[in-house]
Amino acid sequence: MAKAVQSLSQHGTTMDRDAWLDQAELCETDGYPAVCQAIIRATAHMGFEDSMESAEDQADVWASEADKFAHRHAVVTARALFELALEATPASMDLWRSAADLEREQGTIEDLEALLKRAVQYCPQAEVLWLIAAKEKWIKQGDVQGARLILEEAFRANPGSESIVLAAVKLESETEQYTRAKLLLERARTTEFDGQMGTSRIWMKSAVLLRQLDDLDTALTLTKQGLAIFPKSYKLWLIQAQLEIQQHQYEAARQTLSTALKQCPGSVELWVSAARLESSAHFNLQIRARAILERARVYSPKSPTLWLEQARLEADTIGNLPVARTLLARALQECPKSGQLWAESILLEPRPQRKAKSVDALKHADKDDPAVTCMIARLFWSERRVEKARTWFERAAKADPDYGDAWAWWLKFETDLAARTASGLIRIMDKCGRL
Incomplete structure (x- = not known):
């Protein structure tokens, strides 16, 4: 192929690299992957001969072209371009990760495993590549021992890596090897990270694991020990308060939450937890909860979460709907794009006004905000417009797959629908039986 390209050039037939890449893709489509690869090898350097591009610049061009062909599902073409880019800059973690994404999405498990083995050889300090390799071995292949060995090798290459330690702990705890998980965390807590014993996240994960195992006393002891080292860790304060409750x-x-707010006054989560504790059935001090949330807004005046919490306190706990609506109106002036606030304002409107409010929410909130979309789906559900509701629930889940409320409401919707259908069938069958 190299001779062919050279001969064509000598006889005055000129084609630029883009045209050759199109030919390579055509060969892949026709079922000639070796020819596709040969074309790319022979023509990839076209356009670089008379310029001063560095290896990194050339690799960037090839990687960009590889992404383009990957989106067109031309896997062989994209893979060959990534190979050239990786040969030019083998120490580029980002390139290895992009190539791994291609193999994970469109390649085979074997191709991905081989690529990741090469990746960690060239980039042994790239923690993310080790973690991807371990996850693929565990989740896709179900090889727990193989994943364990990868993480052990990763830790030898990156001693003191918090991410790798916690990945190993997750592997052991999710496979119910709790003794191993506790041992790993205990060892990590006594390991020095930047001059301190463990990290706040390691101490926090230790307490969380013990709480899951119902060892509350030991978990509480660990949070207190961890806070002596990391007094600014709001998550440790939260866990300690939750354990005490x-x-x-x-x-x-x-008292824990009061001390925590002095140490971490910018933590919205701590303010919300303190307010909820005061308004809980044990204390039943809604006035004090309101004062806490008003004070919290001094530190975080633009926090939709604080505004939403106070509106819900007024509406649900105190039962003062006019005050809740007024608060939401003020909140939307401070945070006009917040889907959370718009969704709550739809819910607090009288039923006849909800449709108009939902139109305003769609106009002013961020496009495809999952909270607003989910609330509109709930409105369709309340009107028994089943297909519309399902479409909007699906849209909310796609807009942000990590927004759990959308999935929860969608599940509740489908469960309720299935139950109604089943009960209807039972009634029909019962009538048929009597006839």
Whole structure:
């Protein structure tokens, strides 16, 4: 192929690299992958001969072209371009990751595993590549021992890596090897990370695991030890307060949250937890909860979560709907794009006004905001417009797959629909039986 390209050039037939790449893709489509690869090898350097592009610049061009062909599902063409880019810059973690994404989405498990083995050889300090390799071995192949060995090798290459330690802990805990998980966390807590023993995340994960195993006393002890080292970790404070509430130590939890707010006044989660504790059945102090949330807005005036929490306090706990609506109106002036606030404002409107409010929400909130979309799906559900509701639930879940409320409401919708259908069938069959 190299001779052919050279001969064509000598006889005055000129084709630029883009034209050759199109020919390579055509060969792949026709079932000639070796010819496709040969064309790319022979023509990929066209356009670079008379310029001063570095290897990194050339690799960027090839990677960009590889992404283009990957989107067109021309896997062989894209893979060959990535190979050239990786040969030019084998220490580029981003390139290896892009190539791995191609193999994960369109290649085989074997191709991905081989690529990741090469990747960690060239980039042993790239934690993310080790983690991808371990996850693929565990999740896709079901090889727990293989994943364990990869993580052990990764830790040898990256001693003191928090991400790799926690990945190993997740592997052991999700395969119910709790003793191994606890041992890994104990070892990590006594390992020095940047001059401190463990990290706040390691201490937090340790307490969470023990809470899951119902060892609340030990978990509480660990949070106190961790906070002595990391007093600014709001998550550790939250877990300590939750553990105390779980053990019915309400005064201790109140004191914990009070101390936590002095250490982490910018944490919205701590302010919300403190307000909820005051308005809970144990204290039943809604006025104090309101004061906490108003004080919280001094530190985070643009937080939709704080506005939403106070509106719900007024509407649900105190039962003062006019005040809740007024709060939401003020909140939407401060946070006009917040889908959370728009969704709540739709819910608090009288039923005849909800449709108009939902139109305003779609206009002013961020496009395809999952909270607004999910609320509109719920409105369709309440009107028994089943197909419309299902379409909007699906749209909400696609807009943000991590937005759990959309999935939860969608599941509730489908469950309710299935139950109604089943009960209807039972009634029909019962009538048929009597006839």
